[in-house]
Amino acid sequence: MPERTAARITAFGDADVVQLVDEEVRAPRGTEVVVRVTHASVGSTDVLARRGGYVFHPFPGFVPGYDFVGVLETESAVSSVLGLRAGARVAGVLPGMGAHATRLVIPASLLAPVPDGLDSAVAATAPLDLVTASHALRLAEVDAGGSILVQGVTGPVGSYAAQLATREGLTVFGSASTRSREAAEALGVTFVDYTDPLWAARVKNATDGGADAAIDHTGSPEVLTALSPRGTWVHTAFVGRRGHERGDSLRGSLTAAAHRFGAQRQRVCSVPGLVATRRNDYRRDLTALLGMLAAGELTAPAVDAVPFERIRDAHRAADRAQRGRKVVVTMPEGPRTVVDPARRVWERTLPPTHAAGK
Numbered sequence: 303m304p305e306r307t308a309a310r311i312t313a314f315g316d317a318d319v320v321q322l323v324d325e326e327v328r329a330p331r332g333t334e335v336v337v338r339v340t341h342a343s344v345g346s347t348d349v350l351a352r353r354g355g356y357v358f359h360p361f362p363g364f365v366p367g368y369d370f371v372g373v374l375e376t377e378s379a380v381s382s383v384l385g386l387r388a389g390a391r392v393a394g395v396l397p398g399m400g401a402h403a404t405r406l407v408i409p410a411s412l413l414a415p416v417p418d419g420l421d422s423a424v425a426a427t428a429p430l431d432l433v434t435a436s437h438a439l440r441l442a443e444v445d446a447g448g449s450i451l452v453q454g455v456t457g458p459v460g461s462y463a464a465q466l467a468t469r470e471g472l473t474v475f476g477s478a479s480t481r482s483r484e485a486a487e488a489l490g491v492t493f494v495d496y497t498d499p500l501w502a503a504r505v506k507n508a509t510d511g512g513a514d515a516a517i518d519h520t521g522s523p524e525v526l527t528a529l530s531p532r533g534t535w536v537h538t539a540f541v542g543r544r545g546h547e548r549g550d551s552l553r554g555s556l557t558a559a560a561h562r563f564g565a566q567r568q569r570v571c572s573v574p575g576l577v578a579t580r581r582n583d584y585r586r587d588l589t590a591l592l593g594m595l596a597a598g599e600l601t602a603p604a605v606d607a608v609p610f611e612r613i614r615d616a617h618r619a620a621d622r623a624q625r626g627r628k629v630v631v632t633m634p635e636g637p638r639t640v641v642d643p644a645r646r647v648w649e650r651t652l653p654p655t656h657a658a659g660k
């Protein structure tokens with residue numbers, strides 16, 4: 303059986319809890335395919351999950367990482383329909399994490415082609431964050447000429463959301479701290495200092511009664527002040543109190559769901575949910591968005607590349623989340639495997655070359 307190396311969270315805590323583990327890879331079933339991962343991002347959700355604050359991973363033992371870029375190693379009926387042949391560069395989002403591994407066995411329907419000319423490390427910054435930004439903007443339902451507040455505008459999700467909203471002809475108010483002011487203004491948005499106690503009232507005044515929508519990861523009730531009386535509040539996260547993140551996130555989601563049909567509507571933007579329930583929409587989005595990135599219509603965060611063998615350093619870098627930057631782990635070549643499609647027999651053709659160091 304072929305092997306892979308995965309970065310498992312063995313206990314909740316700081317970066318030292320991440321362990322590189324050699325594992326067997328099962329043979330693909332049905333429409334599944336094998337992807338050799340070449341790049342995977344390490345973002346704020348991975349950090350939250352590692353610390354034990356992520357609602358979808360309440361127990362340790364899992365492999366974090368929502369998105370990846372890699373090379374298709376095997377084909378299935380679905381990959382053929384999608385025009386993806388063995389050797390193709392592909393990208394995707396996993397609905398339940400698990401991308402921090404050298405090899406994945408996953409449904410082919412999760413995959414989008416990476417356009418020629420788009421660097422794999424740059425492409426790896428995009429699947430989760432760019433689809434999140436795009437999905438949140440769609441949920442915001444603001445027509446051209448309208449206004450939107452983007453919270454955390456210099457983070458990867460906020461920066462992509464601001465760029466997409468600007469392209470759609472919206473006036474964007476982007477919140478960040480004063481240290482991020484320059485980066486926010488470089489995005490062409492009106493800077494909002496979230497440390498100013500009057501920030502929400504200032505947005506309300508500047509928009510003549512409130513913004514038409516907000517894309518927000520804080521869950522702060524002040525967002526309601528910044529919104530117009532008929533505005534839409536799109537939640538990408540609910541940053542909870544330290545040590546209470548899971549409960550706060552659950553409460554925030556339930557409250558938002560209860561206000562789905564209020565005058566000021568609330569929407570929860572969940573890309574894992576989108577991937578799990580509306581696979582074709584997700585894949586269409588990802589394919590189109592990677593195309594925009596390749597065409598230079600969107601600017602990705604700068605890549606901080608870290609070898610997978612130093613996954614703990616990658617987590618440490620993600621802990622310090624630098625505005626305008628994204629951590630991407632680069633995978634070793636590792637063992638190559640082939641599947642004989644007729645006999646479904648695995649053969650290892652190269653020995654492992656990775657060092658399962660810490």
Ligand SMILES: NC(=O)c1ccc[n+]([C@@H]2O[C@H](COP(=O)([O-])OP(=O)(O)OC[C@H]3O[C@@H](n4cnc5c(N)ncnc54)[C@H](OP(=O)(O)O)[C@@H]3O)[C@@H](O)[C@H]2O)c1
Pocket residue numbers: 345346347430431434453454455456457458459460477478479480481482496519520537538539540541571572573574623625
């Ligand atoms: N729903 C989904 O499917 C999905 C997918 C991906 C990510 N997410 C979530 O989306 C959020 C953003 O992700 P990211 O990776 O872009 O985050 P990030 O790197 O953590 O950036 C967040 C930004 O928020 C700003 N910020 C901090 N405190 C704030 C406050 N009180 N009010 C407004 N802004 C504040 C920071 O600005 P300064 O640096 O200037 O302080 C920072 O630039 C995260 O909570 C993440 O978990 C959700």
